[in-house]
Amino acid sequence: MILSTQRNQSGSKRKENEALIITAAEKIFADMGYAGATMQQIADAAGLPKANLHYYFPTKEILYRNVIDKIFNLWLEAADIFDAAEGPKDGLSSYIDAKLESSRHFPNGSKVWANEVIQGAPIIQDYLESKLTAWTHSKAEIIEMWIAKGLMDPINPKTLLYFIWSATQHYADFQHQIRTLNNNSDLTEAQWREVKEDIKKLVLKGLGVKQVSECPTISDE
């Protein structure tokens, strides 16, 4: 009993600190790159001494892999929408919405992923070859089914997926460039809404999918 309680206490303390460190690491890795990030910077961002990081994550690389793991699982979840959809109009626009929301509110994960892939995925190649490959094939099948049913124009499904990934992740990865070109201000709520509508409209119309429900806003303006 006592042991169990102790285990719970230390277990939750461990989980708490691990989550704290991973969140701090995500930001530092996004801002500095893997090699550029230092354990000291991550420790400062987490408000812990550097040695504690090594207590929870023995090496920098293991910490990094844990950050990637969190990012990748969020990515997979966002795509459940895809499977549940009735057709491309519903599925693609929900997926674009979800990806843009993720770019807006959690840009750091996307940045870490992009940095890693640009450099040839030296550390997370196994993710690409196992999980991402399987995921991509399953989504490609759905797109092919939609095409076969005549719900949208024919297109290489991977080209379409890359298209959506790049258009949406751009708003996370190139956040700084977009901000600079927007008079050094973050996009406003209205600008985000406009981006979402523009991208969905362009993709759905470009694919020959019938337009999103013809009255987009609820009421005013």
Added chain:
Amino acid sequence: MILSTQRNQSGSKRKENEALIITAAEKIFADMGYAGATMQQIADAAGLPKANLHYYFPTKEILYRNVIDKIFNLWLEAADIFDAAEGPKDGLSSYIDAKLESSRHFPNGSKVWANEVIQGAPIIQDYLESKLTAWTHSKAEIIEMWIAKGLMDPINPKTLLYFIWSATQHYADFQHQIRTLNNNSDLTEAQWREVKEDIKKLVLKGLGVKQVSECPTISDE
């Protein structure tokens, strides 16, 4: 006379070595990131002793800025097509072609740029604020003119530019991921042609621009 000859000789030798070093640096910075790249790796890739790099480029940062400079000028050149175009059908499809060719044949420059912007442009912020801002505004004006003339649907010009940048640069920056999802093979000539056609078709149709000349290929297949 003699002095002038000597100056030419040493001048061309200097230019030669500088170009050699910049090309090597571009690859190493793309593969390793700024912090991850070492002067030793760049020296090895250029086939020179490390001290010679410091002779031509006093510091790592100065070398890096020279790499960025080359990349950015190529980017600007690729966009001259834009200004010369009659309308969106011509201008956008030429621009997409040019950007995809650049992604295919010179991916390293795009990767270095992406890495830098993801990390908040710590070193080349002045480029974003001066050159890129001016460039973007001039292209946005052209797009707005096309819209005003009724040649394409209304869209925020910046959203359209980001769209094209992301879709095309994705094939450079995420080259490794695309290769992995393509059975660990680079895209073939035929696959590149398909990607180009798919992207142009999607963008032009999505924007309500009249379709690309209705018989795309010259002959066979």
Added chain:
DNA sequence: GTCTATAGTCCGATAGAC
């Protein structure tokens, strides 16, 4: 202009006290 040898700095990781 070229190259070797090294100075000086910073970082990942750990030992060991609490």
Added chain:
DNA sequence: GTCTATCGGACTATAGAC
């Protein structure tokens, strides 16, 4: 489980011979 102090290695940059 927490933290300080430090080791050992790697890197940028330079001094100085050729």
